[in-house]
Amino acid sequence: LAVGSSGADxxxxxxxxxxxxxxxxxxxxxxxxxxxxxxxxxxxSAGLVGMSAGRISLAFLVVPKKARPVVVLLALLMAIAGAWxxxxxxxxxxxxxRAHSIRSRLDYEWPYALxxxxxxxxxxxxxxxxxxxxxxxxxxxxxxxxxxxxxxxxWTAHAHNEWLELLxxxxxxxAVAFLLAIVMTLVVAVRCCDRMRGDRSQVARRWLAMxxxxxxxxxxxxxxxxxxxxxxxxxxxFLTVWAGLWALVRSARSQTQPVxxxxxxxxxxxxxxGVAAVVAALVLGYFGVQDWRRSEEHTSELQSH
Numbered sequence: 001l002a003v004g005s006s007g008a009d010x011x012x013x014x015x016x017x018x019x020x021x022x023x024x025x026x027x028x029x030x031x032x033x034x035x036x037x038x039x040x041x042x043x044x045s046a047g048l049v050g051m052s053a054g055r056i057s058l059a060f061l062v063v064p065k066k067a068r069p070v071v072v073l074l075a076l077l078m079a080i081a082g083a084w085x086x087x088x089x090x091x092x093x094x095x096x097x098r099a100h101s102i103r104s105r106l107d108y109e110w111p112y113a114l115x116x117x118x119x120x121x122x123x124x125x126x127x128x129x130x131x132x133x134x135x136x137x138x139x140x141x142x143x144x145x146x147x148x149x150x151x152x153x154x155w156t157a158h159a160h161n162e163w164l165e166l167l168x169x170x171x172x173x174x175a176v177a178f179l180l181a182i183v184m185t186l187v188v189a190v191r192c193c194d195r196m197r198g199d200r201s202q203v204a205r206r207w208l209a210m211x212x213x214x215x216x217x218x219x220x221x222x223x224x225x226x227x228x229x230x231x232x233x234x235x236x237x238f239l240t241v242w243a244g245l246w247a248l249v250r251s252a253r254s255q256t257q258p259v260x261x262x263x264x265x266x267x268x269x270x271x272x273x274g275v276a277a278v279v280a281a282l283v284l285g286y287f288g289v290q291d292w293r294r295s296e297e298h299t300s301e302l303q304s305h
Contacts, residue, residue: 050222052078058214061193105160105225112137112156113164117171120291122284124171131157134168158230162223165230171291172284182220185246189213192249205248212245 038047056075060068090102112134116125125133138156159165166175193209196202219238228234 050218053221054214054218057217061210108141109159113159113168116168122171122287123291124169127169130165130168158227162229189249209248215241
């Protein structure tokens with residue numbers, strides 16, 4: 001917090017032993033608060049996945065570029081171990097706590113979202129369609145697998161995976177745009193953190209950017225097995241972190257000077273991109289027409305009944 005104050009050397013406070021001690025103590029206090037908050041939420045798999053992703057992301061940003069492959073390898077090993085553990089719980093037959101929630105997600109709620117998505121992959125069924133349509137598929141499964149589905153609510157309200165539910169609701173047109181905006185923000189944030197590395201006048205700004213980046217990544221992964229985005233409390237936090245990170249890295253990006261010796265693109269690149277865009281438009285148009293035909297058929301069936 002003292003960095004850049006009183007017109008003094010911005011890096012003096014953070015590089016002194018006392019400044020480092022206060023910074024370590026501050027980070028320790030923040031970590032304890034986060035752990036207490038996580039414990040109070042009684043979170044299970046979703047919170048642990050998000051917290052693990054946030055830690056790995058922060059480590060990726062802190063270490064030098066040469067050491068980042070090690071962090072990526074560690075993340076892959078953790079992902080493989082976690083996938084094996086969840087799969088073991090899913091097939092073990094234990095009906096308690098995590099095993100039950102994992103089975104209900106992997107065996108039923110996520111397949112419902114994928115089935116709805118493949119019916120209308122481009123535009124989706126409309127916002128809130130999962131809450132309206134998935135329950136119709138759950139009725140038969142409540143009879144086939146009552147050990148899991150009988151203890152659930154009668155109507156399956158959410159997919160417990162925000163990204164699959166977005167695909168079912170608003171299709172590729174909406175979900176890809178939303179995810180692309182997040183990916184673009186993260187790419188710019190990582191580049192901004194790397195650009196500020198070694199600049200003693202940007203120590204506080206760099207740590208803030210790394211913290212917000214790790215927090216956004218943690219929430220993105222957490223929403224892969226949670227319904228928090230559909231609840232009133234989480235969206236303001238998610239959007240505030242996202243907007244704060246974008247404002248921070250965008251202002252830092254605008255201060256940089258353009259590269260004077262930029263190499264122009266080859267003429268082949270625009271042609272390839274243009275052909276790919278045309279092909280993608282044709283494919284999306286075809287699936288869009290199919291979505292429209294299914295909607296017309298469904299409307300005709302409703303009118304006939």
